[in-house]
Amino acid sequence: MFKGEEVVRLPPGLTGERLREKVEEVLSALGRTRVEERGLISIEPREKLGSFLTEVSMEGSLRPRSNGHEVSVSYECKPTVANWVISGILLLTTCVGGAVILVPLQAKSSVGKAVRSALADLEDECR
Numbered sequence: 001m002f003k004g005e006e007v008v009r010l011p012p013g014l015t016g017e018r019l020r021e022k023v024e025e026v027l028s029a030l031g032r033t034r035v036e037e038r039g040l041i042s043i044e045p046r047e048k049l050g051s052f053l054t055e056v057s058m059e060g061s062l063r064p065r066s067n068g069h070e071v072s073v074s075y076e077c078k079p080t081v082a083n084w085v086i087s088g089i090l091l092l093t094t095c096v097g098g099a100v101i102l103v104p105l106q107a108k109s110s111v112g113k114a115v116r117s118a119l120a121d122l123e124d125e126c127r
Contacts, residue, residue: 029117043073052083
């Protein structure tokens with residue numbers, strides 16, 4: 001429902017398995033991370049990034065470029081089933097149900113900040 005993407009370019013230097021390990025190590029700040037040999041990055045977000053009302057999902061890619069590598073992380077924050085139920089009940093009874101649906105929008109800001117921070121750390125460590 002609320003999506004974002006962050007991208008960082010890494011200078012030449014680390015390659016292959018060493019680069020994948022470094023990406024996994026640094027992005028583990030976001031949650032359990034695995035970088036496949038093909039460059040697909042799967043991230044199981046830490047629980048603190050989501051909530052009872054917000055489901056967070058993340059994925060990314062590691063791609064070679066002419067002057068190094070590019071790492072991108074896409075994320076999405078969407079309402080959980082509980083959020084929809086609470087919103088529906090509140091909308092029927094108090095007209096504030098729409099506000100509860102927007103909880104994932106606030107989470108998107110926090111998740112985006114965490115992703116930008118992790119990618120900045122990765123960029124620093126690869127210099």
